[in-house]
Amino acid sequence: MIERLLVCRSGSFDPYHNLALEEALLHRVGKGELILYLWQNERTVVIGKNQNPWKECRTALLNEEGGHLARRLSGGGAVFHDLGNLNFTFLMSAEDYDLPRQLTVLEKACQSLGIPAQRSGRNDLLADGRKFSGNAFYSHGGKSYHHGTLMVDVDMEKVQRYLSPSKAKLAAKGVDSVRSRVVNLKEFVPDLTIERLSDALIAALAEVYVPNLSLRDQCAHWSWQSVLPVQTLSADEFDLSELTAKYASDAWLYGPKLPFTLSVEDRFPWGGVEIQLNVNEGVIRAAKVYTDAMDETLAPRLEAVLPGIPLRSEALSAALPEQQKDELLSLLRKAL
Amino acid sequence: MSIPNELRYTKSHEWIKEEGDIAIVGITDFAQNALGDVVFINLPEAGDEVVAGESFGDVESVKAVSDLLSPVSGIVKAVNEELIDAPEMLNSDPYGAWIIKVEQVTDREELLDADDYEALCAEEG
Secondary structure, three states: OOOOOEEEOOOOOOOHHHHHHHHHHHHOOOOOOOEEEEEOOOEEEEEOOOHHHHOOOOHHHHHHOOOEEOOOOOOOOOOOEOOOOOEEEEEEHHHOOOHHHHHHHHHHHHHHHOOOEEEEOOEEEEEEEEEOOOOOEEEOEEEEEEEEEEOOOOOOOHHHOOOOOOOOEEEEEEEEEEEEEEHHHHHOOOOOOOOHHHHHHHHHHHHHHHHOOHHHHOOOOOOOOHHOEEEOHHHOOOOHHHHHHHOOHHHHOOOOOEEEEEEEEEEEEEEEEEEEEEEOEEEEEEEEEEEOOOOOHHHHHHHHHOOOOOOOOHHHHHHOOOOOHHHHHHHHOOOO | OOOOOOEEEEOEEEEEEEEEEEEEEEEEEEHHHHHHHHEEOOOOOOOOEOOOOOEEEEEOOOOEEEEEOEEEEEEEEEEEOOHHHOOOHHHHHHOOOEEEEEEEEEEEEOOOOOHHHHHHHHHOO
16 A cells, blocks of 8 residues: 655656666665656657667667667657656556556646546547557566656657658567657647646645545645655665666667568669668678669678678768768668 | 466466476466557577576566566576567467476475465455
8 A cells, every 4th residue: 555655856857867767766666655756858769668769760860969769668669758748657566556546646637737638548648539648567576667758848840750660661570659649738738837747746646645635725826845745755865877877778779689670772873772681689680782783792792791780870881881882871871 | 267277376477387397487367368468578598597586588568568477496498489479379378378498497486276376366356
């Protein structure tokens, strides 16, 4: 039974730090405790645990424009975060985990703001038939978390830009994203801020988990710190350097054992080229090149040079032969 | 819900069948039903060590990633590679879709027989 409510807010917008803090909080949460963790990431695509980044996200474009790719522990599909989005995580022991009750917190918070929230069959939250909150779940070592996005004022152009489908033909195992029509909560509550939504979540948390608490009895301009039986938990008490490094590492982002094949093709003034790659753990394992170019050495040269190269812009750029480099890079970029 | 008599069970809803020196491990009908549609599985490799009560892999179902806990300590002799391409077999045939075979078993979790496991499932509803 939940007897202690704690709220932790990250002061950082770094996705790797924030995911590290989320994992540290999962280790930290004790029996009978519920931690509500609130966090925001700057320009980040977050993919599910078992997703292929090349399939889900335009990784090269995202990196070039100062964005971040992150992989979370929970399942599900790719989402885009910016500072118009608020993330929440409910963390607790597995025996205290109660998804309907946690969703009720979200619904009550939305209702208090005048948002007509409804649950979807995939445990997401919709308003007016469009999704504003995607939810996902993780359990490990007798602890569980339920987390999700809350889109307040997300840059929808960026969502399209970074989550657009790959131009490469890609055959991969792993979990595919389910595309949804999304909506910002600002459409329903024009003056909604992240701060107001955060306060509404904390108030709803107390309303759902503390019996006999009537928020109506509280004064109109309450500060939840002084009124509600909810304690704060400082992010500073955790040493997150190791976990942050894990979440930021190429091994975590690109390296899982998810073998896949991809094929890209294009036509240049000197001929057409099709490149087929076998990739595993983020590294090209084999390459097959088909071309009608006059240069008969092109195919064998590429087939010799590509295996062993990580499937990333910088590594490919460094490895490709100078001749036709720009064209070949533009071709391979279709896969990135 | 199906609970075959010849198997033994963990409180975390794995089944185990011991054939000679080999322990065969899977997840129960109750587990697959609670998980929902399994869409992905992360398996160990043959030769890996597993520890009783600790995670040896995980499954993803309906956006949830959950641990698979080993009922025994030992060395992985084989993994069911078919599950990589068809993880939904864990839903359609939980007792046919074994996950790992373990050899050199040194330790066991507390195991339940079918009757006790059925009582546990009834309790967890």
